[in-house]
Amino acid sequence: MVSSLEKMDDLAHVEQELEDLQSHIKQQFSVLEDLSKVHSQLSSVSQFQDKYQANSRKIGATLERLEEAQGALRSRADELDSRIQTLVNEHHKFKQTFEQTMARCAEEWTQQQDSVRAYINEFENRLKKDFQHTVSRVSKTGMDSTLHRERLEKLDVRVRGLSSSIKNINTTLRAWNGLAIGVTVVGLLGFVVLALVFL
Structure with missing residues (x-):
């Protein structure tokens, strides 16, 4: 027959085993909690990896x-x-x-100007000589009437007017030459500017 002392020992032994089991269960729960945390962290890492891969694809594109x-x-x-x-x-x-064209034009224009001046001077001198010759002829004939004097004066006025007109023509030609050169230069520069603008 089992004594009371033995029953007490068995009870104490059972209680000790229960305490050990309870401690072991607590440890297992702690491990499970740690595993749950690790799983949560792994889930976060997986989400981060998905986002990282998506961002990597966007960056690659x-x-x-x-x-x-x-x-x-x-x-x-x-x-x-x-x-x-x-x-x-x-x-x-x-x-x-x-530059070559302008040099050639300037040379040709100078030659033309020289020719025109020479012709104008020659024409003016010829008019003066003809006028002087006419005056001399009239003087030699002894005709000193008022009519002849008036004609001579009119002829002198016409000669002077013609000489002045010739000088004005020469001045106008020089002005037109300068204007033509200026227009040519401006036109060519405008062409270059347009070429640069529409490049």
Whole structure:
């Protein structure tokens, strides 16, 4: 027959096992809580990874677009450089042609001016000589009437007027020459400016 002392020992032993089991259960719950936290953290990491991958794809697409834009810009820059170089070469040729043309025009105009002046001077001198010859002839004939004096005065006035008109024509020709050169220069410069604007 089991004694009371043995029953007490068995009870104490059972209580100890219960305490050990309870402690073990608490430890297991603690481990489960830690596992739950780890799972939550893993879920956060997974979400972060998904966002990171999505952002990486967006950044990759943006970089591709930037590379395409850079390629287009480089192509455009090369095209502009080529057009600018072409324009520079054309401007250089145009400048040489313009300078040669202006020099030739100036030389031709100078020659024409010299010819016109020589002709005008010769014509004016001839008129004066003819007038003096006429006056001399009238004087030699002894005709000193009022009618002849009036005619001589009118002839002298006409000679002087014609000489003045010739000088005015010469001045006008010089003015028109300067204006023509100015208009030509302005027109050519305008052409260059328009070429630069529409480049």
